[in-house]
Amino acid sequence: MTEPQPGIDTTTxxxxxxxxxxxxxxxxxxxxxxxxxxxxxxxxxxxKLARESRxxxxxxxxxxxxxxxxxxxxxIGTGLPTADNTHQVAQRVAPESKIVYVDNDPVVLAHARALxxxxxxxxxxxxxxxxYAPERILRDAGKTLDLNQPVALMLMGILGxxxxxxxxxxxxxxxxxxxxxxxxxxxxDSTNVHDTEAMDRAASIYNAAASPRIHLRxxxxxxxxVTELGLExxxxxxxxxxxxxxxxxxxxxxxxxxxxxxxxxxxx
Ligand SMILES: C[S@@+](CC[C@H](N)C(=O)[O-])C[C@H]1O[C@@H](n2cnc3c(N)ncnc32)[C@H](O)[C@@H]1O
Numbered sequence: 001m002t003e004p005q006p007g008i009d010t011t012t013x014x015x016x017x018x019x020x021x022x023x024x025x026x027x028x029x030x031x032x033x034x035x036x037x038x039x040x041x042x043x044x045x046x047x048k049l050a051r052e053s054r055x056x057x058x059x060x061x062x063x064x065x066x067x068x069x070x071x072x073x074x075x076i077g078t079g080l081p082t083a084d085n086t087h088q089v090a091q092r093v094a095p096e097s098k099i100v101y102v103d104n105d106p107v108v109l110a111h112a113r114a115l116x117x118x119x120x121x122x123x124x125x126x127x128x129x130x131x132y133a134p135e136r137i138l139r140d141a142g143k144t145l146d147l148n149q150p151v152a153l154m155l156m157g158i159l160g161x162x163x164x165x166x167x168x169x170x171x172x173x174x175x176x177x178x179x180x181x182x183x184x185x186x187x188x189d190s191t192n193v194h195d196t197e198a199m200d201r202a203a204s205i206y207n208a209a210a211s212p213r214i215h216l217r218x219x220x221x222x223x224x225x226v227t228e229l230g231l232e233x234x235x236x237x238x239x240x241x242x243x244x245x246x247x248x249x250x251x252x253x254x255x256x257x258x259x260x261x262x263x264x265x266x267x268x
Contacts, residue, residue: 013036015105018032024047054084059244063245073087076137078108151179152183159172181267185229194258229265
């Protein structure tokens with residue numbers, strides 16, 4: 001991305017652009033690549049972690065649209081459009097799928113309008129909204145989605161930006177409470193389980209420069225979220241994303257441990 005648009009902060013690295021850089025995208029600036037490279041130098045698993053998180057999204061959406069038959073998706077923390085965004089995966093399985101994306105980053109907004117174009121049978125909408133306003137998200141998403149029918153709530157790589165875990169849980173609780181039985185929560189975030197020191201140092205480097213800050217989680221955060229919200233985790237539960245939705249016989253040899261955990265859970 002060479003031509004900064006008015007109103008875009010190109011001096012501070014921003015989460016969606018750094019993530020886009022790790023995903024191999026081109027929608028990032030020098031400041032984003034700089035901190036992105038510093039983090040990679042500290043923990044070389046980062047680009048792999050970003051790509052594996054996208055593969056998890058693909059498998060989860062295929063499962064939800066395919067096996068479960070969900071036709072409505074609420075994806076908060078859209079990120080910059082890349083290959084296989086939620087709407088593309090869902091509408092590949094079921095072209096009539098409706099997707100509402102939500103993000104509060106101005107660069108994401110600029111790209112979303114141009115790139116998030118779905119199938120003629122389906123609907124793809126974008127809301128410029130803040131995760132910290134779940135009631136507004138539900139109200140506006142409800143103009144596109146039928147909130148009396150099951151919805152797949154996607155929170156991919158966004159809850160890690162919420163410093164206070166209790167606040168993160170309260171936001172998800174409010175979102176889930178606005179959705180009917182048979183809805184699903186899918187979430188993933190970076191952890192510091194397998195490569196603790198390197199991940200902690202990488203997070204410090206990132207947080208010293210970039211916005212919003214990242215807070216690494218532990219597997220118990222995912223299980224606690226599922227339990228406290230009264231959800232039912234889909235097997236195999238909260239696991240490194242490389243292990244979710246992969247047949248047991250394809251896990252041989254087992255994938256390298258990865259510091260990105262994910263879970264898919266059903267609202268009973
Ligand atoms: C690490 S990116 C993940 C992008 C995408 N979900 C993925 O998994 O590839 C985090 C995204 O969350 C968005 N985000 C962070 N804080 C937010 C907030 N308070 N409200 C809305 N979006 C937010 C960022 O702008 C960014 O697009």
